[in-house]
Amino acid sequence: MQEFNQALAASTTEESILDFCRRRSLHGTPFVFNGNEDAYYNFRKRIADKFNINFHEIFITGSGKLGFSPRKNKLFDYDSDIDVAIISSALYDKIMASIHGYQMELRENRRTVSSRELDQYHRFLEYGAIGWMRPDLLPTSFRIREIKDDWFGFFDSISHGNSEVGNYKVTAGAFKSYAHLENYTLSGLRSIRSRIQLETQQ
Known part of the structure; x- marks a missing residue:
């Protein structure tokens, strides 16, 4: 983690931080599958088959990828989730179309939700x-059967020892394109870099 932070802090140009993002955060076999690439392939294929997409469009991000969370300054452990990004x-x-009806009901004041649910939405x-x-951010009352069954039901079924990834909870989100995933990851890295540089100056 220290080496990662030092290399990130040294990535001072847009070209260098983009290269760092691709090489360290997105490319390669995740920490959780270190030394077991066949299991990584099978895990990705399991998700790809479920949603009828290509296996190479499945990524593991966060501490499951790196072995630590630079944002939380915390090592990967058995309390960590496996964060899956689907392109x-x-x-x-x-997923957006599935909540269209709820959005229309809100717009027409035909659905009452709490302020907490509205903030989450x-x-x-x-x-x-x-x-x-990110379907995990949908308030419970917004989770129509299609999302409950096809999304949460599936990822629950491959969590906690029920798939190649082991005894972890698997969570997932869908990115519209690889560029969206890359841009989101870059934004997080820039924020971490700024924090590291600020801490170094103090």
Whole structure:
């Protein structure tokens, strides 16, 4: 983690931080599958087959990829989740379309939700606006049967020792394109770099 942070802090140009992002955060076999690339392939294929997309459009991000969370300054452990990023504009659009009815009911004041649910829903829409669909941010009352069964049911079924990834909870989001995933990851790295540089100056 220290070496990662030092290399990130030294990536002072847009070209260098983009290269760092691709090489360290997106490319390669994730930490959780270190030394077991066959299992990584099978895990990706399992998800790809479920959603009818290509296996290479499945990524593991966060501490499961790196072995630590530079944002939380925490090593990967058994309390960590496996964060899956799925690159699929079709799946992204399908999830958005599935909540269309709820959005119309809100717009027409035919649905009452709590302020907490509304705040959570706005977070969901905020992520959607940057190309990342996160069904985990949908308030429970918004989770129609299609999302409950096809999304949460599936990822629950491959969590906690029920798939190649081992005894971890698997969570996932759908990115509209690879560019959206890359841009989101870059944004996070820039924020971490700024924090490291500030801490170094103090």
